[in-house]
Each structure stands twice: as C-alpha cells, then as structure tokens.
Amino acid sequence: MNRWVSIITTILMTGVSAQGIAGDPAAGEAKAQACVACHGADGNSANSGFPSLAGQVPGYIAGQLAAFKSGKRANAIMMGLAQPLSAEDMADLDAWYASQTIAPRSISEDQLALASEGESLYRGGSAELAVPACMACHGPAGHGIPSNYPRVAGQWPEYLEGQLLAFKSGERAGKIMGPIAHRLSAQQIHALSVYMSALQ
Ligand code: HEC
Ligand code: HEC
The missing domain is CATH 1.10.760.10 (Cytochrome c-like domain)
Structure with a gap:
C-alpha cells in the first residue's frame, strides 16, 4: 500500500x-x-x-x-x-x-476598497472595456491552470503590477495578455494586483 x-x-x-x-x-x-x-x-x-x-x-x-x-x-x-x-x-x-508552497498574503484595512475594485474585474471582467474575467484563465482562487496560465495568488503585488504595465506598454510580449492589459487603466491594474496577491 x-x-x-x-x-x-x-x-x-x-x-x-x-x-x-x-x-x-x-x-x-x-x-x-x-x-x-x-x-x-x-x-x-x-x-x-x-x-x-x-x-x-x-x-x-x-x-x-x-x-x-x-x-x-x-x-x-x-x-x-x-x-x-x-x-x-x-x-x-x-x-x-x-512542489513548493507559496506563503499567503493579506490585505491591509486601508486597501479593502481597492481590492474590491480589483475583485469585480478579476471575477467579472468588463463588458464595456471588452476585458474578459481574469479568473477564466488564472482560476477562481488565482491558482492558475497548468501549464500556460500562471498562478497569481500569493505573488508580490508590485511584481504583478509591473508585469501588467509591461504587457500594456508592449515591453513584455504577450499575445493574450498584451491586448487585455492594453485596455486596463493604471488604476485598474493597481487594484487588480493588490487583489490577486491576497488570493489564497
Ligand atoms: C485567455 C486567458 C487569460 C485571461 C482571460 C487572462 N490572462 Fe493573464 N495570463 C495568461 C497567460 C497565458 C499568461 C502567461 C503569458 C506568457 O506566457 O507570456 C498570463 C500572465 C499574466 C500575468 C503575469 C504573471 C507572471 O507570473 O509573470 C499577470 C499578472 C496576469 N496574467 C494577470 C491577468 C489579469 C489581471 C487578467 C484579467 C484582467 C488576466 N490576466 C486575464 C492568460 C490569461
Ligand atoms: C540576480 C537575481 C536573480 C537570480 C539569481 C535569478 N532570478 Fe529569476 N528573476 C529575476 C527577476 C528580476 C525576474 C523578473 C523578470 C521580469 O521582470 O521580467 C525574474 C523572473 C523569473 C521567472 C519568471 C517568473 C514569472 O512569474 O513569470 C522565472 C521562471 C525565474 N526568474 C527563474 C529563475 C531561476 C530558475 C533562477 C536560477 C537558475 C533564477 N530565476 C535566478 C531575478 C533573478
């Protein structure tokens, strides 16, 4: 056995x-x-x-x-x-x-409103901006889907934000993420990054 x-x-x-x-x-x-x-x-x-x-x-x-x-x-x-x-x-x-385990992160009190803005985009996307729900590819809890859709839960919010801004500017090439990030504002990217980092 x-x-x-x-x-x-x-x-x-x-x-x-x-x-x-x-x-x-x-x-x-x-x-x-x-x-x-x-x-x-x-x-x-x-x-x-x-x-x-x-x-x-x-x-x-x-x-x-x-x-x-x-x-x-x-x-x-x-x-x-x-x-x-x-x-x-x-x-x-x-x-x-x-095979390693990522340490969970939490959100401070003063970031709750920001995180809730991020949550609504992450879970529902935006029909107005033609932005799909992030959770369709990164998973409802941000754990990603093997092998191409990365985990975002527990990641440094500064790193997530930096990568989304790099996709937006084209500095990081991304067939899928480029057009999505391009339609998001810097404020929406900030809110999403704070929210995603604290997913568990
Ligand atoms: C259709 C699937 C899909 C959707 C929807 C999607 N992503 Fe992604 N995302 C990807 C793929 C694929 C990559 C990896 C890109 C690469 O390999 O270049 C990625 C990469 C990322 C990364 C970089 C992660 C890292 O570790 O470098 C971030 C951050 C991210 N996505 C955030 C988002 C956010 C926020 C949304 C919603 C606004 C979103 N994604 C919607 C497929 C998707
Ligand atoms: C001197 C510091 C440094 C060392 C040493 C280093 N890295 Fe990195 N790594 C970075 C930085 C900075 C980034 C972010 C790159 C970017 O912004 O595109 C990164 C990004 C990555 C990524 C992309 C993560 C993601 O979510 O998309 C992988 C994978 C990676 N490193 C693997 C490795 C491996 C494996 C090694 C050892 C062989 C290594 N790194 C050594 C600094 C380092």
Missing part, C-alpha cells in the same frame, strides 16, 4: 514541462541554488523586485525559462541566467518550484 502511495506521490510531484520532459524535483533543488539569492530558498522571494516561484503551475517556469533563453521574454538578468540551462535543467527547476 505504502509503495503505491509513494509511487503516486512521485508521479504527482514530477512535473512534465512544456517541452514534454519529466522534471526531477530533487535535481531541481540542487540546481536552484543559483536562484536562491533572488527567488528565496523555497521559492518564496523576500524582495518585491523578484517574483516568488513557489507553487507555480507545472510547466510554466520551464516555459518562461525557455522564453528568456530565446529572448522571446526580455529581461537583462534572467536572459543571462537562462543561457546555460538545458531543457532538462528547466524541467528539473520547474518540478522543484511546483
């Missing part, structure tokens, strides 16, 4: 990356030593300038690392770090971070 539990757990913990390579979380943990300084020992980053990677949907991290390596996603720091990574390294790193 225990043997089956352990085999099934191993299967569940072993992410299959976008490239179809099965990652090994233990190998990923060793390779992630190069990432600890910015993304935290367990993928919970201590600095709003660096995204948390813990609990990300399987496949997303491998996909983003491949995008940094090819230059499809531009960022000076991550483009350099992704260069030496093989598809296997990316799959291992992906499996390690997917």
Whole structure:
C-alpha cells in the first residue's frame, strides 16, 4: 500500500514541462541554488523586485525559462541566467518550484476598497472595456491552470503590477495578455494586483 502511495506521490510531484520532459524535483533543488539569492530558498522571494516561484503551475517556469533563453521574454538578468540551462535543467527547476508552497498574503484595512475594485474585474471582467474575467484563465482562487496560465495568488503585488504595465506598454510580449492589459487603466491594474496577491 505504502509503495503505491509513494509511487503516486512521485508521479504527482514530477512535473512534465512544456517541452514534454519529466522534471526531477530533487535535481531541481540542487540546481536552484543559483536562484536562491533572488527567488528565496523555497521559492518564496523576500524582495518585491523578484517574483516568488513557489507553487507555480507545472510547466510554466520551464516555459518562461525557455522564453528568456530565446529572448522571446526580455529581461537583462534572467536572459543571462537562462543561457546555460538545458531543457532538462528547466524541467528539473520547474518540478522543484511546483512542489513548493507559496506563503499567503493579506490585505491591509486601508486597501479593502481597492481590492474590491480589483475583485469585480478579476471575477467579472468588463463588458464595456471588452476585458474578459481574469479568473477564466488564472482560476477562481488565482491558482492558475497548468501549464500556460500562471498562478497569481500569493505573488508580490508590485511584481504583478509591473508585469501588467509591461504587457500594456508592449515591453513584455504577450499575445493574450498584451491586448487585455492594453485596455486596463493604471488604476485598474493597481487594484487588480493588490487583489490577486491576497488570493489564497
Ligand atoms: C540576480 C537575481 C536573480 C537570480 C539569481 C535569478 N532570478 Fe529569476 N528573476 C529575476 C527577476 C528580476 C525576474 C523578473 C523578470 C521580469 O521582470 O521580467 C525574474 C523572473 C523569473 C521567472 C519568471 C517568473 C514569472 O512569474 O513569470 C522565472 C521562471 C525565474 N526568474 C527563474 C529563475 C531561476 C530558475 C533562477 C536560477 C537558475 C533564477 N530565476 C535566478 C531575478 C533573478
Ligand atoms: C485567455 C486567458 C487569460 C485571461 C482571460 C487572462 N490572462 Fe493573464 N495570463 C495568461 C497567460 C497565458 C499568461 C502567461 C503569458 C506568457 O506566457 O507570456 C498570463 C500572465 C499574466 C500575468 C503575469 C504573471 C507572471 O507570473 O509573470 C499577470 C499578472 C496576469 N496574467 C494577470 C491577468 C489579469 C489581471 C487578467 C484579467 C484582467 C488576466 N490576466 C486575464 C492568460 C490569461
């Protein structure tokens, strides 16, 4: 019985990356030593300038690392770090971070009105702006959908806001997110980011 539990757990913990390579979380943990300084020992980053990677949907991290390596996603720091990574390294790193747990965030009293503005857009979108409900792809609780729709719950609000502004300006390329962010105001992006970060 225990043997089956352990085999099934191993299967569940072993992410299959976008490239179809099965990652090994233990190998990923060793390779992630190069990432600890910015993304935290367990993928919970201590600095709003660096995204948390813990609990990300399987496949997303491998996909983003491949995008940094090819230059499809531009960022000076991550483009350099992704260069030496093989598809296997990316799959291992992906499996390690997917097996970690993201720490929950809460909203302060003075942000409740802002969060409620964000909630209405997140859950219902805006017919007037032709913006779809975010939860259709990022999930009702912000947990994302493997492998392409990232988790947003528990992420640094500053990072979410920065990425939405980058999609809006075109600085971060996004076939899906570009047109959506383009139609949102900076205020709506701010409200959404505060709301999403505190989803659990
Ligand atoms: C010197 C700091 C630093 C180090 C070290 C670092 N990163 Fe990053 N990482 C960043 C920054 C900054 C961003 C945000 C990039 C952006 O704004 O597009 C980022 C973004 C990412 C993202 C995108 C997350 C998302 O939600 O889209 C992934 C995946 C990632 N890093 C993985 C790694 C891995 C794996 C390593 C180790 C091999 C690593 N990083 C090492 C700074 C770092
Ligand atoms: C049709 C599906 C879809 C909808 C609807 C959608 N998203 Fe996304 N979102 C994506 C995909 C796919 C990505 C990953 C983009 C990439 O790989 O370049 C993403 C990425 C993001 C990111 C970056 C996360 C990270 O870790 O870097 C944020 C923030 C985000 N979306 C917020 C939103 C918000 C806010 C809404 C609603 C206004 C929304 N999304 C609606 C599909 C969607």
